[in-house]
Amino acid sequence: MAEPSRTTGQIKAVCLDIDDTLVDSERASREGLRALVGTDRAWQVWRRITDEHFGDHAAGDGDFDATSAARTRAFFAAFGHEIDDAELARRESDRMAAMRRAWRLFDDALPCLDWLRATGLRLVAITNAPSAYQRRKMADVGLAGTFDTVLLSEEVGAAKPDPRIFAAACGGLGLRPEEVVHVGDRLDADAVGAVRAGMHGVWLDRRDTGRAAPDGVRVISSLFDLPELLVCDLPAVPRPAAAPAVVGEVVGLSR
CATH class of the missing domain: 1.10.150 (DNA polymerase; domain 1)
Structure with missing residues (x-):
């Protein structure tokens, strides 16, 4: 697999939904x-x-x-x-x-998060949930401290797919929308909402429904598929020097 070229459009951060994306809610x-x-x-x-x-x-x-x-x-x-x-x-x-x-993390959650962190990408959680409830959930499943930023709709005053919550993520990171990917299990609220906000939207279709996604939305059925999508299909995501083995195999680094 060829190394991705470095461009001014390089992806620098990945945002993830929590419920039914990372946590089997x-x-x-x-x-x-x-x-x-x-x-x-x-x-x-x-x-x-x-x-x-x-x-x-x-x-x-x-x-x-x-x-x-x-x-x-x-x-x-x-x-x-x-x-x-x-x-x-x-x-x-x-x-x-x-x-x-x-409350449990999906089996693909931690390997994917480890891979993303190993690339040097910044990580953001964007979630439509009451603050105290969601922070307790994240702590219970071991996600406290995982993200550079956690944006909760209750605190932002806007819920996905409102572009304001996506703009808050980009603004807090000091990045342009085109430098940020958002991944979530809801096609409209997560992926389409992110695309409309100028970000890269990825729909995590865990049930592999085969439902057609609008133009500009990428689709994966597992977080194990996310590294390959980022490396192959999006602008200049750097490979980690030592990718976690379980994800390295998935993206073809060991094939």
Whole structure:
């Protein structure tokens, strides 16, 4: 594989989403739902009600605990069950404890992060989530201290795909948008949002849906694929002097 040429458009930083990009948040949420009702068969109902209650909160509106309680109350109400405040608090506590126990990084997360760090690229987390909740999650899974910058929608006052949160990332790094890549599992909020902000947008399609992406959006199905994309398809990403072996094999450095 030829060495990439150095250009004025060289990629200097990679931004990553957290939930369902680095952390298997859906699995953890399903475990929380099982703690709540003993099964995750109503997962689609839970997701719909979650979207209804947390759509505005992602940008910093509302109280997280109160919104969570309202979401759980609405979920039970959808099945005709009314619960009092004490029972609601107990069930929410059990759900949150089960979810925290289930928070895990995907297997490809740390190898990819190690490779990115070895290249000298700067790392940024951009996440639509309440600050205290998300920082606790990142600490629980060992991501605290991993990133040069962490941008949370609640603190920025704008949520992906709002271009302001991407501009805040570039501005905080002192870089032009074309020097920054953003990777996330949501096509519209992450990849398309980044492209519209002038960055390189990469959609992490973990389910390998085959869904067509708009022009300008790159698609990968695993973070193991990200180093090859950066080295081969984007401007002048330097190779690390000693790439972590597991990713070195993936990008063809050992083939």
